[in-house]
Amino acid sequence: MLVEATGITKRYGTTVALRDAGLVVRAGVTHALVGRNGAGKSTLVSILTGLQAPDEGTVRFSGRNAPPLHDRNAWRRNVACVYQKSTIIPSLTVAENLFLNRQPGRVIRWGELRRNAAELLATWEVDVDVTRPAGELAVEQRQLVEIARALSYDARFIILDEPTAQLDGPAINRLFDRMRGLQERGITFLFISHHLEEIYRVCDEVTVFRDARHIVTGPVASMPSSELVAAMTGDATALIERASRPPLPAGTPAVLDVRDLRTSDGPPVSFRVAAGEVVGLAGGGGSGKREIAETVVGLRRPQGGTVTVDGTVLKPGSVPASLAAGVGLVPQDRHAEGFVADLSIAENLTMTVPRRLGRFGLISRRRRDRLASGLIEELAVKTPGPDLAVSALSGGNQQKVVMGRALANDPKLLVLIQPTAGVDVRSKETLLGVVDQVRSGGTGVLVASDELDDLRTCDRVLVLFQGRQVAEFGSEWSDHDLVAAMEGLGRDEQGRRIDDE
Incomplete structure (x- = not known):
């Protein structure tokens, strides 16, 4: 077993992001991790990459306990993640991105740096000019550069987080071909995607998370799509029941x-x-x-x-x-x-409707607070008053303020x-x-x-x-x-x- 995460629990205040969850990835496979939003996938990735520690549970690589969080080089030798949002710095060249913060010596020998970068990309069959600014690369090229950078640390476990989200069909096919080639060379992937048809194209095994828990793990070939979707959605009753509404009258504008x-x-x-x-x-x-x-x-x-x-x-x-x-x-x-964040609830609720609050560019505080108080009551915003800064509210109440601002203009x-x-x-x-x-x-x-x-x-x-x-x-x-x-x-x-x- 290349990666073993067992009994993982992670809390953020009263929110439980993971509850006694686990993941086991065998060496040399492409393993899918799927689940609806809020299932706990991103939290697990942050734990597997050493960005944060679990409140409970353990992570092991090749049978050894994960390194301390502060030892970033040790983590890079075990695991790397290519995120949906690129971590490449656009203003630097490809070579500079590949060796950022790890150039040998105090003086940079630019010729040697570019040669080393070219050799690294050639080793992993990435055809990109190392002297180009990274900002000029296509999304597909940036992903390959990030994969090559991860492999240069000798990591043999790579997490791909929604790698196809910004790619077209031909680029997706090329990415999958590259993944198969790397898998033949001993690279193990954890593949995260909302597109289940991709799971069946490129993955060997799949794990489903739902509501912060591990639900099932099994071979992709023996798990029909209907079973996979059922594991993701569960049998829980809907939070918001569909009300029976009559159809709109014909000719409604x-x-x-x-x-x-x-x-x-x-x-x-x-x-x-x-x-x-x-x-x-x-x-x-x-x-x-x-x-x-x-x-x-x-x-x-x-x-x-x-x-x-x-x-x-x-x-x-x-x-x-x-x-x-x-x-x-x-x-x-x-x-x-x-x-x-630093403005009050009242200021945030009414910022798009200044004309309703006064004349000649002057805002009446009384009108502002009257309108804000009505929206606060309508949306049940928990606050001692409209003058409280939005940053002091919980996430749910902040979202209510955002909704109230949208409603302020009728x-x-x-x-x-x-x-x-x-x-x-x-x-x-x-x-x-x-x-x-x-x-x-x-x-x-x-x-x-x-x-x-x-x-x-x-x-x-x-x-x-x-x-x-x-x-x-x-x-x-x-x-x-x-x-x-x-x-x-x-x-x-x-x-x-x-x-x-």
């Missing part, structure tokens, strides 16, 4: 009309959201759901197509135009995009991107309950998420796979069928259905 929208080099996407309708965009990493949602609200400029909100064609890539048209947004990353269209990521159960109930409230008032809602609870409130769910719409579900769908469609099971790299033999 569209509050959002997306026509031939191109967010990348993929195919165009078209869809409508009627007033009072909730439409979901579902898919795993690299599906394009987030890019479409961010384009609708003006955070991204499309390569083509139009976005029309309540009859107004929006200026491409313009957040002010979206706000003026009546669009509210709950972004995916609340810390980076959702709020200003939006005609509400766009939610992973709206309940990283929040507690009670906060999730509140946030998703808001969706039912606003739809009853005629607001259209677009939900971009791969969380099943987020999608249960939708009237329709459009499933995307590698930038293409591959399925559409009404309000009556099963967890199994939706997850299978999201993971691309039964489809080729272009998203086309593969008929069962």
Whole structure:
């Protein structure tokens, strides 16, 4: 056994990220780790790479206990991780990235450094000019450079975290060919992916995590896709039950009309959201759901197509135009995009509606606090008052503030991107309950998420796979069928259905 993690428990405050979980990886195989968001995969990776220690449990490499956390070189000799977000420094050359912080001696001999870099890449058959700035490399090339850098530490266990999320079909095929070649040379991979069809293409064994626990491990060949999806979703009842809603009246006007929208080099996407309708965009990493949602609200400029909100064609890539048209947004990353941590709750809730707070550029504190207090009460934000800094709130209450800011302008269209990521159960109930409230008032809602609870409130769910719409579900769908469609099971790299033999 090359890697053994046993009895791993990790807590963050009251949140249990892993509970008595384990993973065993045999030398020379490609082992898949799968599970829904929040299953504990990322936490386990951070423990396997020595970025943090478990509260309970042990990690062993080739039968020996893992090194102390401070001995980074020892960890690099045992394991390396190629993350979805590249760790390559764009402004440095390929050679400089390969030997960063480990050049021999106090004086850098640049010729020798470049020769060593070229020899390293040649050893692992990576055809990249070592003198090029890393920022000029394609995503596929950056990944190969990172793999070569990891191998240069003599690590023979490499974790690939969503490696195909930003690759097209041919690049994915080349990556898989490279993985098979390295596996023949004794390299062991832990492969993490939301696309289950990739698991069946490249992996030997698979482990499923669900709700911070290890569920099952077994050979990929003997685990049908239906069994794998069932292990990921479980039999637990839905947090948000689907309410039986009557269909919208015929002729209900569209509050959002997306026509031939191109967010990348993929195919165009078209869809409508009627007033009072909730439409979901579902898919795993690299599906394009987030890019479409961010384009609708003006955070991204499309390569083509139009976005029309309540009859107004929006200026491409313009957040002010979206706000003026009546669009509210709950972004995916609340810390980076959702709020200003040092400002008060009241300031965050009302920052997009200054005209409602006063005249001639002056803001009435009384009006601001009145509007903020109403939103605080509506969303059940736990706070002693509106003047508290948002940074002092829990994650769930911070997300409620982000939702409140989106509602402050009485939006005609509400766009939610992973709206309940990283929040507690009670906060999730509140946030998703808001969706039912606003739809009853005629607001259209677009939900971009791969969380099943987020999608249960939708009237329709459009499933995307590698930038293409591959399925559409009404309000009556099963967890199994939706997850299978999201993971691309039964489809080729272009998203086309593969008929069962």
